[in-house]
Amino acid sequence: MTVALRILVIVALQTAALAYMIYDRISVFSSSTVVTLKVKPVDPSDMFRGDYVILTYDISMIATNDLPGDDKYVQGGFAYVTLEERDGAWTPTAVNSSMPAQAPGAVVIRGQVDGVMHNSGNEPPQLRLTYGIESFFVPQGQGKPIEDERQKGELTADIAVDAQGRGALRSLRRTDGTVMYVESLF
Amino acid sequence: MRPPFYLRQLKRDLEEWIAKGLVPASSRDAILESAGAGSRTRLDLIFAVFGVILVGAGAMSFVAANWEMMGKFSRLVVLFGTMWAAYAIAIYFLASARDVIGQAFILLGVLMFGANIMLIAQTYNINAHFPDGVMLWALGALAAAVIAPSRAALAAALALGSLWTWQEFSYFDVVLHIPFLFFWAACAAMAFIFAWRPGVHLTILALIFWFVLNTEGFARLLGWGEVESVTIYIFVPLALWSLMQLFDARGNAFSVTGSHYAFFIFLVAYFVLHFADNNDKASPDSSWVIFAMTMSLIAFAAGVVGISRKAINIVDLLGIAFACVTTIAYVYLVQRNDEALDVPYLAFTLLILLWSLQRGVRTEDRFVINLSTVFFGLWVIYVYFVLFSDRIDTTVFFLVGGLLLILLGLGLEGMRRRLVATAPAAPAATGTAS
Numbered sequence: 323m324t325v326a327l328r329i330l331v332i333v334a335l336q337t338a339a340l341a342y343m344i345y346d347r348i349s350v351f352s353s354s355t356v357v358t359l360k361v362k363p364v365d366p367s368d369m370f371r372g373d374y375v376i377l378t379y380d381i382s383m384i385a386t387n388d389l390p391g392d393d394k395y396v397q398g399g400f401a402y403v404t405l406e407e408r409d410g411a412w413t414p415t416a417v418n419s420s421m422p423a424q425a426p427g428a429v430v431i432r433g434q435v436d437g438v439m440h441n442s443g444n445e446p447p448q449l450r451l452t453y454g455i456e457s458f459f460v461p462q463g464q465g466k467p468i469e470d471e472r473q474k475g476e477l478t479a480d481i482a483v484d485a486q487g488r489g490a491l492r493s494l495r496r497t498d499g500t501v502m503y504v505e506s507l508f
Numbered sequence: 509m510r511p512p513f514y515l516r517q518l519k520r521d522l523e524e525w526i527a528k529g530l531v532p533a534s535s536r537d538a539i540l541e542s543a544g545a546g547s548r549t550r551l552d553l554i555f556a557v558f559g560v561i562l563v564g565a566g567a568m569s570f571v572a573a574n575w576e577m578m579g580k581f582s583r584l585v586v587l588f589g590t591m592w593a594a595y596a597i598a599i600y601f602l603a604s605a606r607d608v609i610g611q612a613f614i615l616l617g618v619l620m621f622g623a624n625i626m627l628i629a630q631t632y633n634i635n636a637h638f639p640d641g642v643m644l645w646a647l648g649a650l651a652a653a654v655i656a657p658s659r660a661a662l663a664a665a666l667a668l669g670s671l672w673t674w675q676e677f678s679y680f681d682v683v684l685h686i687p688f689l690f691f692w693a694a695c696a697a698m699a700f701i702f703a704w705r706p707g708v709h710l711t712i713l714a715l716i717f718w719f720v721l722n723t724e725g726f727a728r729l730l731g732w733g734e735v736e737s738v739t740i741y742i743f744v745p746l747a748l749w750s751l752m753q754l755f756d757a758r759g760n761a762f763s764v765t766g767s768h769y770a771f772f773i774f775l776v777a778y779f780v781l782h783f784a785d786n787n788d789k790a791s792p793d794s795s796w797v798i799f800a801m802t803m804s805l806i807a808f809a810a811g812v813v814g815i816s817r818k819a820i821n822i823v824d825l826l827g828i829a830f831a832c833v834t835t836i837a838y839v840y841l842v843q844r845n846d847e848a849l850d851v852p853y854l855a856f857t858l859l860i861l862l863w864s865l866q867r868g869v870r871t872e873d874r875f876v877i878n879l880s881t882v883f884f885g886l887w888v889i890y891v892y893f894v895l896f897s898d899r900i901d902t903t904v905f906f907l908v909g910g911l912l913l914i915l916l917g918l919g920l921e922g923m924r925r926r927l928v929a930t931a932p933a934a935p936a937a938t939g940t941a942s
Binding site: 324325326328329330331332333335336337339340343344347398434452454455456457458459461462490491505506507508 | 579591610621630634637
């Protein structure tokens, strides 16, 4: 194999790896299933770094004793949260350690278990979950207005969810529906 | 691959042999070439590598400065374009037989690959398990090292692999990061195939780094106390050192370097063992007993084979046995809270140091002589602190301690010079270098 061919193989491998990162993101982002989650205010000392916004959601902390599910969670593993739209808000209705069968109108989003907090006795634990939609780079100057809305508790996030339950943030809106930021692919 | 000290000595000897007419002058270059003297690190390579790093940093600064003005598609064009350009330039230089600058541009391509991973993740808000990004970068570097082939890419792969395992350990509390070992084994194989000395050093340092990070993980997984955990760094290096003596007999610089590292870690661990806490355990864990016995047997068996191959002698075999027995005995006794162990253990440490010094002189190995001398100095200072710090007046303690340090420095340096003078070079092919 010539030098040129060998290096072209390296280029092809590395380009394929980078292209897969983009393709994988696009496939989640392009999902036709979208849920709208309310964004919670966070500690101001840790919420915004430059153009990097931290977002937390109501489903970031799940009390499993309130919800049906198999309760077989391990730290670092996955938890599948079933969401259903009730009175205009997507709320968790079940949580499982494996992908459950989806009822019509329900959407399952996959989170990673960052913490399992056990209550007293044999009660099911509380789960601290991350969904890969918690940090967000925004263009210069757009971070502060988003931060202000979030702290007022008037920010929602539209999340595209694919068939495996992976989420991608598609847009940020005020609770009155005004769009604050829309993510584009290119 | 021959050790540098062997090559330096060979050059000196060759000049002497040529002057005496024993070797024709026309054979000088061929002899040096056959010993690998031409493969030393070159200044132009160092300059080229620093140059491409600066070029890469400049390119990334330009991208960062104009990042906000670019759309996502433009960003992707710039990111992929710079990486492809680096590799295209590498092809140009390698094809025109300018290997040094060509290799430097392969390294630039690897650096751009990593920058692209990070910037694509930022552009698309990919909030994944972030050490995976570094792992992907390290794998890309290893692929470049294997396919090109490229030593610079191998060095980058080892550094990135170490960063990856550190992130897993520091940010995600991974108990034992086993995947790193597979990556490391692939890198070690490449360093061996390249017969590249800095690569050997980096490979060994990366493994030591992994062991240090994972010590607590071993202890937690096995239920061992601090004392038992420290013995990992006595038994494993000692067993490896004993095994490497068998390969030393063939003058393999790979094993010479490896055995130097192993012996250094063994000495450090033996020295610090009695600082470790016994965690109030009543007796050693059964898994530790199996581990200690197995490692001792491997070290001793390798020692016995080493004697038959004349790679080591009976003093070394006794040294191996002594180190294993005293370590096991210490762990058993300290578990019973026997506080009278300090002085005997210091005496054991002295005997190990004397063995080390004796071996260094016998095998004419400067590294071992220097190492033993430094450790002996530290041992004397430590003993002084342990025995006298609470028994004599503070003023006298520091006055005597200062005088001791001065005399020790002068005395040990004189001793070291005399010993090293008898060891002009470690014998790379005599089978006794450690």
